[in-house]
Amino acid sequence: MASACVYEEKTLIHELTQGLQLAESLRVNLHSPETREFLIQKILSIYDNALLVLQSGVYAGQPREPESSVSFRSPGSEEFEFDRPFSGQQGQNVTSKKRKGSMTLEDHVIICSGNRLEDNIDDGYNWRKYGQKDILGAKFPRSYYKCSYCNSQKCFAKKQVQRKDEDSTVFDIAYKGKHTCILGVQSASPPLSPSPQNHEITPTFHQLSPPNPGEMLSNLRANLRVNTSDLGGYTDTVPSSFSFPSTSSGLMEDHHQFHFPNHCDDELWQVYSQAVISPATPESNFFTEWGSPPSLDFPANLEPLISPATTPESNFYNSLRVYSPPFISPATSESNIFTEWGSSSSLDLLTGPADVDSDFEFMNSLF
DNA sequence: AGTATTTGACCGCC
DNA sequence: GGCGGTCAAATACT
Numbered sequence: 001m002a003s004a005c006v007y008e009e010k011t012l013i014h015e016l017t018q019g020l021q022l023a024e025s026l027r028v029n030l031h032s033p034e035t036r037e038f039l040i041q042k043i044l045s046i047y048d049n050a051l052l053v054l055q056s057g058v059y060a061g062q063p064r065e066p067e068s069s070v071s072f073r074s075p076g077s078e079e080f081e082f083d084r085p086f087s088g089q090q091g092q093n094v095t096s097k098k099r100k101g102s103m104t105l106e107d108h109v110i111i112c113s114g115n116r117l118e119d120n121i122d123d124g125y126n127w128r129k130y131g132q133k134d135i136l137g138a139k140f141p142r143s144y145y146k147c148s149y150c151n152s153q154k155c156f157a158k159k160q161v162q163r164k165d166e167d168s169t170v171f172d173i174a175y176k177g178k179h180t181c182i183l184g185v186q187s188a189s190p191p192l193s194p195s196p197q198n199h200e201i202t203p204t205f206h207q208l209s210p211p212n213p214g215e216m217l218s219n220l221r222a223n224l225r226v227n228t229s230d231l232g233g234y235t236d237t238v239p240s241s242f243s244f245p246s247t248s249s250g251l252m253e254d255h256h257q258f259h260f261p262n263h264c265d266d267e268l269w270q271v272y273s274q275a276v277i278s279p280a281t282p283e284s285n286f287f288t289e290w291g292s293p294p295s296l297d298f299p300a301n302l303e304p305l306i307s308p309a310t311t312p313e314s315n316f317y318n319s320l321r322v323y324s325p326p327f328i329s330p331a332t333s334e335s336n337i338f339t340e341w342g343s344s345s346s347l348d349l350l351t352g353p354a355d356v357d358s359d360f361e362f363m364n365s366l367f
Numbered sequence: 368a369g370t371a372t373t374t375g376a377c378c379g380c381c
Numbered sequence: 382g383g384c385g386g387t388c389a390a391a392t393a394c395t
Contacts, residue, residue, distance in 0.1 A: 130386095130387070130388075130389095131386070131387060131388080133384090133385065133386070133387095135384085135385075136383085136384065136385085142385085142386095144386070144387075146387095160386090
């Protein structure tokens with residue numbers, strides 16, 4: 001734990017230092033709306049990351065008591081279990097005294113979705129709603145979803161979606177169980193470049209091994225689509241759906257945050273998505289071996305820049321930042337940014353505005 | 368007609 | 382007994 005704390009401290013310092021630099025850049029670039037917005041988002045993300053590190057308790061040396069539904073556990077903790085179907089549907093926890101359905105295998109995601117409806121939150125999997133419940137003390141009901149392939153493929157992945165009281169544009173999504181379906185994964189990741197391992201989530205502890213970065217981004221590429229059909233109206237329903245692997249594995253509880261700046265109200269072709277995933281387990285040091293950015297086969301119009309976002313010595317998490325020019329070939333009418341990651345990765349993804357080449361170069365220079 | 372969603376009832380944990 | 386999670390019949394949608 002001591003060494004972990006050192007790493008976390010370095011991560012914090014790195015993040016905050018970067019935030020400082022970005023704030024400085026912001027001051028210099030106040031005149032450029034796009035750059036300004038980008039920098040603000042980056043700074044906010046950095047603060048989010050830093051807070052997550054602090055809140056996780058590992059930095060402070062003492063595990064945080066799980067607050068409400070967000071908690072972090074390591075593979076070594078007792079509550080870490082594998083390959084147990086979610087909920088009491090089968091097998092009903094013989095030993096656990098916990099409330100039915102309160103299994104700890106969860107990924108928690110907080111989504112700032114602008115004005116999107118929860119229906120529009122597309123994480124790449126196919127879900128069927130099977131219940132809705134008013135929760136005591138919550139302003140909005142909680143929706144319960146299960147994988148559409150729960151019957152045909154015995155896939156017991158589930159998720160709960162709850163709109164936040166404080167901010168109705170924010171959804172707290174709890175993923176439980178893991179996808180064992182093939183179709184679900186395939187639909188989530190259309191195989192542009194077929195790679196069998198991309199379409200299967202192996203329900204074993206091996207999921208904690210680092211994903212192949214190239215693979216990861218290949219999936220990302222395969223699912224980068226820009227919605228062109230819904231952008232016509234300056235409506236408040238921004239069509240920037242996104243995807244994330246629902247349950248990286250269900251092996252640990254992670255806390256991810258997604259921010260969806262709602263810019264389409266103002267600028268038609270500006271599609272801006274940013275995802276920040278911050279694994280919380282101190283053991284997430286699987287990616288530290290990424291010495292250099294993976295070689296990627298991105299189409300010319302995507303040409304992302306990839307860089308390790310944290311210092312190599314940081315084992316708390318690593319991020320991969322992907323910047324892509326704004327006009328990702330709109331082959332389909334959906335925006336679907338999908339990534340696949342292990343439990344301990346972090347991925348920043350940003351699709352920039354259309355006419356900001358100079359800003360883009362500037363952003364590139366930041367990393 | 369087949370599929371998805373809604374919603375009241377039920378179950379089990381606390 | 383209260384509450385959260387799930388089931389399943391009814392309903393809506395395609």
